[in-house]
Amino acid sequence: MSRRDEVLSRLRDVPAMPAAAMEAIRVLQDPRADAQAIMKALEHDPGLTANVLRLANSAYFGTPRKVSTVREAAVRLGTKRILRVVVACAAAPVVRRGIKGYDLPPGELWQHSASVAVGTDALAEVLKAALPASAFTAGLLHDVGKILLGTYLEVDAAAIIQLAVSEKIGFDEAERRVLGIDHAEAGAALLESWDLPEDVVQAARWHHRPDDAPGRLITLDLVHAADALSMAEGLGIGRDGLQYRPSKAVVLRLGLTTRVEELTLCRVLVALKELKDMYAAPGGR
C-alpha cells in the first residue's frame, strides 16, 4: 500500500463532528433553510446553548438586559451569527487537540482555524464584497488534514520541512513529494467523508494552490488570502511555519493591497478575541 493509500484508508479514524453541528453547517450554507429547526435542535443541546447565551450576553454586545433563551439570543445576534457560534463550537473539539507530528500544541490549530474563519469575514467586509455562506465553515475546517496526517498517521513534519527549505518549495509540495498527498487533499477527503458542502471541501482541497483548482470559487480565494494573513500574524503556526507560496492571481482577483491586508488583520485580532472570550469558560481551552 502506498503512503497515499494508507492516508486515505484512515479517514474513518478521525471522529466526525456532532450531528447538530453538521446540521448547522447545512443551514448556514443554505439561506432558504428553516432556521427555526436549528434553534430547536440547539435548545436540546445544553453545551451549545450555553455558548450562544454567553456570546449574546458578552460585553461585546454590551446591552444591560441579559438574555436567557436561544430565541432571545437569536433576536439580539441574528440567526447567522448564532449558527456561526454553533459551527465554531462544534469544530472546536475536532481542531483543538494538539498535533504532535506538526509540532502544534493543543489549541494552536484551533487558533489558526478560527483566525482564518473570521479572516474570511473581515476580508469581505474590508473589500465590501459579499461573503459566501460557506466561507466561515471552510475557514474553520481548511486544515483538518493536518489532524489526519499528524495525529493518526504520525507523519513527522520535521523531515518534510527540511526538504521544503532546501528545495525552496512550499510545505504542501514537500508533503506531496514525501507522502504522495498533502494535508489539503487529505483534509478535503475527510470533509467529503463527513458529507460537508462541496464548496467547503473544494476550499480545503485547493487552499494552498488555488491556481490549480478546476474552477473559480470565491470561498477558496477568501480562505487562501485569510490563511496567508493568519500565517503572517503567526497564529497557530507549527513546524511548517510560513513555508507556503501565496497566489498572485488570488491577490489580483480579490484586489488585495497592503492597506486591505493591514485593515483586515486589525479586524481579525478583535474578532478572534470575541471568539476566545466565549471559550474562556467550561469546555474552552
Place this chain on the structure above:
Amino acid sequence: MSGLVGAPPAQQTVGISEMLVRSGGEDVLVTYSLGSCVGVAAYDPVARAGGLIHCMLPLSKIDAAKAAAAPAMFVDTGVPALLNALFEYGAERKRLVVKVAGASSLLDEKGLFKIGERNYTVLRKLLWKNNILIAAEDVGGQVARTMYLHMATGRTVIRSQGQERDL
C-alpha cells in the same frame, strides 16, 4: 527578593499588540507566535528595567482609533511607548540593549504580503531616529518565533522550530 531559593521565575505573557515593562525582579517576559509581527526586547542592565513588545503592524495611520486604544499594535506608536515607559523606570537611552525578532514572510518572491518587511523597515527607521542601535536580531525567513526576556539578567532567548538560542 523572591522568597523561595531555586523557585522558577514567573513567566509573564505578552500577547499580540501588547507590551509589558518591568523594573527589577526575576520574571521572564515571553511573547509567542511572532510571524510577520516584530518583537522588541529592551533592557537597561544598570537600572534593571526591561520591556517586551509584540507589534502586529507598522503604521498606526491605518486605524487611529485602534492605535489610541492599543498603541502596542503598531510599531510607530508601540515602540515609543515602550521606550518612554522604560525611561520612567530610570532606564537611559545609551545603556539600552535592544534586540529584535520576527518579521517573517511567506515564500513570497512577488512581494504580495509585505507586512513583515514593512514592520522591520519602520522599526529600524524609528530606532535609528532615536539613536538606538539594534544589539542583536533574529528576523526574516519562513518561521514563527517565541521571544523571552529574563528580567534578572537581560538575557534574551529565541525559540523557533523546536530549538532555543540566546540572542
